[in-house]
Amino acid sequence: MSLALSLRRASIGIALGSTLLAAQAGEVTVAVAANFAGPLAKIGEGFTAATGHTLKVSSGATGKFYTQIQAGAPFEVLIAADDETPKKLIAEGQAVGGSNFTYAIGKLVLWSATPGFVDDQGAVLAGGKFTHIAVANPKIAPYGQAGLEVIKARGLSDAIAPKLVTAESIAQAYQFVLSGNAELGFVALSQVIGAGPPQANGRPLGGSTPTASGGQTFFPGKPVTGSYWLVPASLYGEIRQDAVLLKAGEKNEAAKALLAYLKSAPAQAVILAYGYGA
């Protein structure tokens, strides 16, 4: 709801601002990966304030957007959950060559809704004290693929295979774990840092874990509890999330401005606060 609210607020801001910026105020039609919709709403506010341009945002699965773009969907910018899709779109002439870049690096966590269930070394994986572990479909979701790599790196593929439940996306993996039907699962750090200082094994995780800026305000109404293990990046292939300018937006100054803004310091600060690497 807050996303809709802030978008509405952003468009009101534009309505007011448009009298001042009438000459160059434009609109960008953006397709954004569901896991980045929250940060984009936040970034969109800053973008609109800075440039006067407004965003028309559709959020969903990157794979679906790929199919829709091939079928002529009028998106001007794709903010994807992987780096493969933008590359494919460029190769197929649907996106502008050289416009793709990595705006965020996804961080994988092994998360349980039960406090204290997941330790800060991920030893729970080998302990086997669970009947279901959720991963997003590894064929389509980079976080799902990364989760399987972690299981493999720990030499647990055979032991865990019968306990694996596959969600269609990390959003669904999150639901499986949140509802307790899967005791734990691999999701994105950005999904679980909503409720104040996150804890692993009763202790706050150090290092790259944002606390103050990653607080409740970003995910109102989304109570996140439990425990998680921030998986070391060495255990899985880097999850690069790339953005790209699509052919439909090639001549739209506002679309180019959005991509430039994604690389700016204020946008990168939001991205870090949401639990991504930059």
Add this chain to the structure above:
Amino acid sequence: MTEADWSAIRLTAELAGATTLLLLIFGTPIAWWLARTRSSLKPVWAAVVAMPLVLPPSVLGFYLLLLMGPQGMVGQLTQALGIGRLPFTFGGLVVASVLYSMPFVVQPLQQAFEAVPERALEAAATLRAGPWDRFFSVALPLARPGFVTASVLGFAHTVGEFGVVLMIGGSIPGKTRVMSVAIYDHVEAAEYADAHRLAAAMVVFALVVLVTLYRVNRPARDEAGAAAR
């Protein structure tokens, strides 16, 4: 067809078969009651039975996931009974499908029972047929076309079910990955050839089922009409 595809087809047939059987067993008394009752609560219960038509399957699936989960009422009941938790199991899919396909079985049965003439039952009663005898010897044969329609619709609707299964299934091969989910997974992974194959199998299946329905049902209905006359 790969082994995984065959496993999805087999699983789908098993799920639809089990669901239809259970719905005929539990749906028949519900439909009979709805058809015969003069209770003022009838519209309420008819509405409850029709509810799955209204709710989007993914929404229904989400609430089933919560209900059947460790904190949910159903989940706590099944755990107390020693059955364990239902999501991600074949049994869980059957329970969800029974709920989801309920109106497709109960409503044709209800209509068939409503069409059973009261005087046929009264005539049987004057011949000293008890209530059970009247039901099995008079009402059931007269309602046969309704049972055919109910079975076919219940079976076909369960085969075509997607959202609910997606939400509570977990796409486990051989356990919960039914045809519709397998097709979805193929499409999402851009494995269009595999998706086309399974989808074609589904279209052929649906055609066969529906043609059979209309073939079987028409003469049966004429018979029933003649019998009533």
